[in-house]
Amino acid sequence: MAHVLILGGTRGIGRALAARHLERGCAVTVCGRHPEALQGWPMAGHPALRVLRLDIADPAAVHAVVAEAGETLDVLIVTAGQYFDTRDHALDEAATLHLLRTNVSGLASAFEAGARRMLAQGHGRMAAVSSMAGLLEDRPGASVYGATKRAVLALCATYRKALAPFGIPVTALVPGYVDTERLRELNGGDASHKPFLMSEASAATRMLAAIDRGVAVDAFPWQMRVAVSLLNLVPRLSRVPEFPAPAAPDNGAVKRPIGVPRDTQE
């Protein structure tokens, strides 16, 4: 029986992916900081489901879980991710570091541990969830979240290239809006106004197919992909706030190269 490990499978997209894999007869291990979130989920008592408490921001714990969960590790999927309305968190160092540790460092630990195990056993496949925000180029209010999701794309591409010679595909999953509890929470309880909103189940079905086929990057739905491509065509100057032009130096003032202290230049 194939074993699928989902880091971030206690809610939302990860849990929907767990359901799809259980339905097709896989053994599934899901991890998250709050395993109790699975209480009341119809598949919570499934005999092929294992649940582990894990904070993906803890590298040692991630290495231990990825190295030891299941008899084999056939598929590793990383959906664990934090997102806020990031403009509320601008210049909030604690929130920024938390995002980076979860969305980027956590994924790096997971892929590193997954790659080691899959290379040792000689097979496997890995995937991680990025976001359309990661495909958007710079614009006013561009979020730290978007930066973390660009990093997810970069990590997927790097591991894909490194593991291709060993027949281990790595897939970047890039969904548009998915109607999860978290998205609803961020939208006052109702995310139905979000463009091209998908159900958790339809997003999971799409992701499963992409992982099966081992595609490099699957950005969907196509309408969101087109919308993001068009937004990226908007002229750069209208999107990036410019700093004011530097004031001209006073007559007679000596120009100092940046980084050179005053007393070393004369």
Ligand SMILES: NC(=O)c1ccc[n+]([C@@H]2O[C@H](COP(=O)([O-])OP(=O)(O)OC[C@H]3O[C@@H](n4cnc5c(N)ncnc54)[C@H](OP(=O)(O)O)[C@@H]3O)[C@@H](O)[C@H]2O)c1
């Ligand atoms: N929903 C969307 O519209 C959408 C669109 C594009 C991309 N995404 C991305 O898709 C992923 C899942 O989104 P979602 O809407 O399903 O979110 P969600 O409902 O909040 O689920 C996030 C999952 O990640 C886990 N998680 C979060 N922080 C963790 C940590 N430090 N350690 C371990 N597990 C952690 C959560 O479990 P615990 O709480 O138990 O830790 C939960 O199982 C995220 O990466 C998100 O950025 C979502």
